[in-house]
Amino acid sequence: MLSVEELERLRALFQPEAVAVIGASxxxxxxxxxxxxxxxxxxxxxxxxxxxPNGGEILGLKVYPSLEDAGIVPDLVVIGLNQFATVEMVERxxxxxxxxxxxxxxxxxxxxxxGEELESxxxxxxxxxxMKMVGPNTLxxxxxxxxxxxxxxxxxxxxxxxxxxxxxxxxxLEIVLRAQDEGLxxxxxxxxxxxxxLGFAELLQYLAQDDSTKVIALFLEGTPEARRFxxxxxxxxxxxxxxxxxxxDSQTTRYAALTHTGSMTGSYQMWRDILEQFGLVVVxxxxxxxxxxxxxxxxxxxxxxxxxxxxxxxxxxxxALDELARRECLVPPLAPATLEKAREVLGENPPVVLxxxxxxxxxxxxxxxYGLLVRAILEDPGVDLLITxxxxxxxxxxxxxxxxxxxxxxxxxxxxxxxxxxxxxxEDREQLQGAGIPVYTSPREAAWAAAAxxxxxxxxxxxxxxxxxxxxx
Amino acid sequence: MLSVEELERLRALFQPEAVAVIGASxxxxxxxxxxxxxxxxxxxxxxxxxxxPNGGEILGLKVYPSLEDAGIVPDLVVIGLNQFATVEMVERxxxxxxxxxxxxxxxxxxxxxxGEELESxxxxxxxxxxMKMVGPNTLxxxxxxxxxxxxxxxxxxxxxxxxxxxxxxxxxLEIVLRAQDEGLxxxxxxxxxxxxxLGFAELLQYLAQDDSTKVIALFLEGTPEARRFxxxxxxxxxxxxxxxxxxxDSQTTRYAALTHTGSMTGSYQMWRDILEQFGLVVVxxxxxxxxxxxxxxxxxxxxxxxxxxxxxxxxxxxxALDELARRECLVPPLAPATLEKAREVLGENPPVVLxxxxxxxxxxxxxxxYGLLVRAILEDPGVDLLITxxxxxxxxxxxxxxxxxxxxxxxxxxxxxxxxxxxxxxEDREQLQGAGIPVYTSPREAAWAAAAxxxxxxxxxxxxxxxxxxxxx
Numbered sequence: 001m002l003s004v005e006e007l008e009r010l011r012a013l014f015q016p017e018a019v020a021v022i023g024a025s026x027x028x029x030x031x032x033x034x035x036x037x038x039x040x041x042x043x044x045x046x047x048x049x050x051x052x053p054n055g056g057e058i059l060g061l062k063v064y065p066s067l068e069d070a071g072i073v074p075d076l077v078v079i080g081l082n083q084f085a086t087v088e089m090v091e092r093x094x095x096x097x098x099x100x101x102x103x104x105x106x107x108x109x110x111x112x113x114x115g116e117e118l119e120s121x122x123x124x125x126x127x128x129x130x131m132k133m134v135g136p137n138t139l140x141x142x143x144x145x146x147x148x149x150x151x152x153x154x155x156x157x158x159x160x161x162x163x164x165x166x167x168x169x170x171x172x173l174e175i176v177l178r179a180q181d182e183g184l185x186x187x188x189x190x191x192x193x194x195x196x197x198l199g200f201a202e203l204l205q206y207l208a209q210d211d212s213t214k215v216i217a218l219f220l221e222g223t224p225e226a227r228r229f230x231x232x233x234x235x236x237x238x239x240x241x242x243x244x245x246x247x248x249d250s251q252t253t254r255y256a257a258l259t260h261t262g263s264m265t266g267s268y269q270m271w272r273d274i275l276e277q278f279g280l281v282v283v284x285x286x287x288x289x290x291x292x293x294x295x296x297x298x299x300x301x302x303x304x305x306x307x308x309x310x311x312x313x314x315x316x317x318x319x320a321l322d323e324l325a326r327r328e329c330l331v332p333p334l335a336p337a338t339l340e341k342a343r344e345v346l347g348e349n350p351p352v353v354l355x356x357x358x359x360x361x362x363x364x365x366x367x368x369x370y371g372l373l374v375r376a377i378l379e380d381p382g383v384d385l386l387i388t389x390x391x392x393x394x395x396x397x398x399x400x401x402x403x404x405x406x407x408x409x410x411x412x413x414x415x416x417x418x419x420x421x422x423x424x425x426x427e428d429r430e431q432l433q434g435a436g437i438p439v440y441t442s443p444r445e446a447a448w449a450a451a452a453x454x455x456x457x458x459x460x461x462x463x464x465x466x467x468x469x470x471x472x473x
Numbered sequence: 474m475l476s477v478e479e480l481e482r483l484r485a486l487f488q489p490e491a492v493a494v495i496g497a498s499x500x501x502x503x504x505x506x507x508x509x510x511x512x513x514x515x516x517x518x519x520x521x522x523x524x525x526p527n528g529g530e531i532l533g534l535k536v537y538p539s540l541e542d543a544g545i546v547p548d549l550v551v552i553g554l555n556q557f558a559t560v561e562m563v564e565r566x567x568x569x570x571x572x573x574x575x576x577x578x579x580x581x582x583x584x585x586x587x588g589e590e591l592e593s594x595x596x597x598x599x600x601x602x603x604m605k606m607v608g609p610n611t612l613x614x615x616x617x618x619x620x621x622x623x624x625x626x627x628x629x630x631x632x633x634x635x636x637x638x639x640x641x642x643x644x645x646l647e648i649v650l651r652a653q654d655e656g657l658x659x660x661x662x663x664x665x666x667x668x669x670x671l672g673f674a675e676l677l678q679y680l681a682q683d684d685s686t687k688v689i690a691l692f693l694e695g696t697p698e699a700r701r702f703x704x705x706x707x708x709x710x711x712x713x714x715x716x717x718x719x720x721x722d723s724q725t726t727r728y729a730a731l732t733h734t735g736s737m738t739g740s741y742q743m744w745r746d747i748l749e750q751f752g753l754v755v756v757x758x759x760x761x762x763x764x765x766x767x768x769x770x771x772x773x774x775x776x777x778x779x780x781x782x783x784x785x786x787x788x789x790x791x792x793a794l795d796e797l798a799r800r801e802c803l804v805p806p807l808a809p810a811t812l813e814k815a816r817e818v819l820g821e822n823p824p825v826v827l828x829x830x831x832x833x834x835x836x837x838x839x840x841x842x843y844g845l846l847v848r849a850i851l852e853d854p855g856v857d858l859l860i861t862x863x864x865x866x867x868x869x870x871x872x873x874x875x876x877x878x879x880x881x882x883x884x885x886x887x888x889x890x891x892x893x894x895x896x897x898x899x900e901d902r903e904q905l906q907g908a909g910i911p912v913y914t915s916p917r918e919a920a921w922a923a924a925a926x927x928x929x930x931x932x933x934x935x936x937x938x939x940x941x942x943x944x945x946x
Contacts, residue, residue, distance in 0.1 A: 168788020
């Protein structure tokens with residue numbers, strides 16, 4: 001747990017009242033312009049203090065010749081200088097009483113011995129004055145709940161309940177763009193960079209106590225504080241799901257990561273095993289990462305492990321089954337009473353074999369009938385979570401109202417797979433996701449989501465039983 | 474190879490002049506309405522003959538009480554009746570001299586022994602009159618180059634050079650929607666269904682000689698004619714790339730496939746090994762299938778196996794490296810002359826380690842500089858294909874013109890990764906894809922594409938050498 005004092009310092013990073021940008025520039029293609037633009041375009045409500053020896057104006061803001069000229073001491077300073085000048089500037093910030101710094105420049109540990117020495121000086125300077133530092137070698141930091149974008153990528157992200165710690169700006173960008181495209185929102189996004197004096201462990205503890213964070217996503221190359229990281233992450237994962245994308249499968253990749261953030265990636269399989277032992281969810285791609293974050297942030301954990309599938313087209317349900325089987329996920333037979341209800345909906349001799357997955361073919365094109373089948377399966381005592389598959393069609397419409405109503409009636413989690421495109425499914429997706437039903441456009445993603453929710457149930461179940469056992473003894 | 478007569482019969486399926494729809498309906502949610510609507514909405518230029526005992530009108534078209542009343546014998550009849558009535562109707566079509574039929578209904582082999590007998594009667598009827606049959610148990614057939622949509626999913630697909638044979642309508646729909654969303658077009662799409670008398674082998678031979686088909690995509694559950702299939706596919710794959718998505722990883726899935734199209738999926742790993750031995754490209758997801766089709770349809774095969782990577786953000790290049798390494802793809806060191814040129818662009822002491830992948834960080838934000846680096850790497854004799862990574866940004870723009878120009882100058886294939894969304898990247902994607910450069914929004918897809926192109930080079934190289942050796946002997 002973080003002390004009150006530590007939390008206070010981190011608050012200076014995530015919710016500053018005044019922010020200075022060192023190296024501010026009025027040239028649009030310069031980093032120093034975009035750092036200022038991000039704050040302005042992102043709608044930062046506090047004071048923005050661009051700093052540059054030449055003074056002048058940027059985006060309507062007065063530029064101060066130096067930090068000392070700004071009249072006030074900002075809580076946070078974003079430093080857009082080169083790696084050498086950054087070290088001096090951190091020292092100056094410390095002397096002035098600044099609480100936190102974001103150091104954008106690379107050129108440190110990842111460059112070999114000389115860079116390592118430079119980074120030691122940088123970290124020592126920050127530590128000397130008790131300043132928390134994001135970076136060096138980072139894209140920066142975002143807190144949508146403070147309208148605060150301290151990166152050099154000016155954008156506005158929707159608010160939401162996913163927080164992301166990423167060891168790469170580019171991969172972080174891919175993740176948040178994909179999340180937005182899927183109708184999700186972000187709470188915090190931290191570009192970890194070289195993690196000078198602020199690493200995964202402390203940030204995870206911060207996000208654990210952050211009410212607007214429901215799910216934590218990590219992009220991980222490697223970390224020198226591996227033991228502390230997994231211990232803290234393991235504790236946090238009991239409260240909030242943590243989804244991890246780890247790179248470093250190959251020798252080549254290991255060298256690339258070393259020269260990126262100076263990280264030793266280590267053996268991938270070993271990492272994966274350890275992370276899973278500690279209750280983290282390990283994924284293979286940004287697509288899977290976003291799919292699982294969507295599931296965790298929207299859907300409730302099921303109360304059992306049985307997955308039902310309803311479809312009007314068999315192929316996608318078979319793709320889903322393949323993924324569920326790979327994840328050792330149970331697709332139990334439906335109860336005789338359920339099949340009886342299906343027969344009532346579909347007529348006496350439907351041209352399909354009634355089973356789980358239930359492929360109702362032409363019998364389920366109409367949303368009303370589809371809805372009746374959803375209810376029939378949700379009523380089955382062996383089904384704890386339902387995947388509903390339906391295809392985009394010019395003359396039929398997605399059974400969204402019916403699915404939402406069935407969920408309300410039975411309270412079991414539903415994962416919807418609408419074979420469609422992100423553009424064409426937008427309105428129905430808003431309706432379903434607003435009702436706590438994640439929507440995917442491919443059966444594979446829907447199966448990932450279902451399997452992750454079932455695994456979360458199993459994990460919580462084990463923890464609860466071990467907790468009860470301890471209480472009993 | 475197909476005989477002239479066989480080709481003629483298949484032409485009746487793909488380019489009919491007149492098409493009858495049996496079971497046409499004016500009720501919008503009925504299959505028989507949508508079969509007619511697909512032809513109309515798809516812009517079919519030939520005659521459309523809706524057939525229903527009640528007569529009347531559908532979508533402005535006169536409905537004939539029976540096929541015999543239509544006045545002409547259509548080349549092709551689409552049958553939207555139930556499984557039993559379909560058998561009778563095929564017999565009637567044969568007697569009338571119809572050349573081809575599409576049988577939509579399921580309820581045959583996939584239902585067990587009774588269904589199997591019914592299917593035997595159906596196939597016998599078609600064969601008796603020498604009619605080619607798509608299905609039964611199929612979504613139907615599309616040929617965009619004939620504005621011909623004979624499915625019950627009314628849509629307009631863009632024309633393009635990908636043809637798809639799918640054992641599932643739903644999965645086929647997912648593939649074509651995804652392809653359209655990625656800026657690609659379709660030539661033919663065949664829903665194989667139970668493959669009554671028209672299977673993979675014959676359809677592959679048809680697509681092999683079809684000029685508008687450059688790449689063939691398959692969604693495969695299983696096939697009873699496995700030996701013939703792989704032999705034919707192996708021959709076709711020498712002329713055109715064939716990309717296969719195969720399901721059937723688990724026991725559950727095998728049962729689901731059996732009750733879907735009556736297919737024995739067999740051991741997945743065995744299938745995979747065999748398909749790869751015969752030169753087919755096996756993928757794990759619809760996403761990968763579309764990514765590879767895009768690469769094959771747009772980019773030329775490289776003249777060697779060396780992959781270069783240029784980026785301004787390291788993380789995505791590391792994700793790409795991981796994928797390339799998994800596919801045993803070579804990312805060679807850059808030549809000293811190339812690094813020298815990079816140094817000229819980036820200045821004497823860039824804060825990055827110069828290597829392959831070349832992460833130019835801030836030095837490559839400006840498209841002009843990015844373009845110079847693209848040229849430097851393409852000039853490297855060890856690089857046969859280049860992956861270019863660039864991130865969406867409010868104030869900078871994608872280096873599309875520069876990448877297109879560099880490709881023109883050096884002639885080597887380029888795969889672009891623009892970290893973005895399908896919506897935001899549309900215009901730049903059109904520009905690049907129009908110039909033969911596939912664009913992906915994730916580094917993983919870009920790496921899949923690069924690896925597939927390199928493997929195509931290796932395959933062609935082996936075939937050419939063995940051909941030369943045969944010529945020499």
